[in-house]
Amino acid sequence: MIIPSQELCIIPLEEGHNLSTFTSSNEDLNDFLHNDALKSQENLISRTYLCIWKSRLAGFFTLVTDTIEVKLIEQEDGIDDYNYQKYPAIKIARMAVDEKLSGAGVGRYLLLAAVGKVHHLSLEVGCRYITVDSKREAVGFYEKNGFKIIKKYENRNFPPMYLNMYPIIQRIE
Numbered sequence: 001m002i003i004p005s006q007e008l009c010i011i012p013l014e015e016g017h018n019l020s021t022f023t024s025s026n027e028d029l030n031d032f033l034h035n036d037a038l039k040s041q042e043n044l045i046s047r048t049y050l051c052i053w054k055s056r057l058a059g060f061f062t063l064v065t066d067t068i069e070v071k072l073i074e075q076e077d078g079i080d081d082y083n084y085q086k087y088p089a090i091k092i093a094r095m096a097v098d099e100k101l102s103g104a105g106v107g108r109y110l111l112l113a114a115v116g117k118v119h120h121l122s123l124e125v126g127c128r129y130i131t132v133d134s135k136r137e138a139v140g141f142y143e144k145n146g147f148k149i150i151k152k153y154e155n156r157n158f159p160p161m162y163l164n165m166y167p168i169i170q171r172i173e
């Protein structure tokens with residue numbers, strides 16, 4: 001079953017949301033959402049967004065600011081004559097889908113929502129890439145959705161990946 005995107009919506013995490021029903025296949029991510037996401041948000045470390053389907057929590061993602069080293073980006077994704085060592089980026093620090101809804105398109109919807117948020121941000125502040133330190137088993141998911149793995153670190157437990165927002169924003173505009 002693929003859930004139509006009109007049935008999904010994104011809301012910012014707030015105190016009082018019932019998070020306890022959420023169970024993804026990854027215990028660390030469940031623990032983060034249940035115990036740390038709100039605290040982290042209150043401390044201005046991260047912002048978490050919940051994805052709701054039929055009044056139930058279907059997934060979430062968490063964003064933080066980031067930078068990415070110029071030398072790690074493939075040449076076609078970089079800027080000629082850029083005079084700094086790092087590019088500005090936004091990182092998907094956490095992302096997960098409830099395991100009962102796995103394979104229903106919620107993950108892709110979360111990524112599109114994150115792209116939308118970063119596009120919006122890019123109108124106010126420079127941010128050219130979305131970064132993620134992927135779970136090894138999720139690398140294929142991100143690749144399918146346009147992310148590139150950073151070759152130098154592809155053997156890490158959590159391979160770093162990036163999405164170049166520049167062509168995406170050109171298409172949107």
Ligand SMILES: CC(C)(COP(=O)(O)OP(=O)(O)OC[C@H]1O[C@@H](n2cnc3c(N)ncnc32)[C@H](O)[C@@H]1OP(=O)(O)O)[C@@H](O)C(=O)NCCC(=O)NCCS
Binds near residue numbers: 094097098102107132
């Ligand atoms: C990875 C995850 C977010 C994917 O969410 P999902 O809702 O199951 O994915 P979708 O249904 O939106 O899948 C979108 C596409 O990606 C593919 N895909 C999904 N998970 C994949 C994976 N682990 N590897 C490769 N491809 C994958 C799907 O087959 C689909 O492709 P298609 O349109 O060609 O059929 C989800 O499985 C999850 O929460 N996993 C546990 C936590 C995790 O690993 N999070 C990532 C943290 S960095």
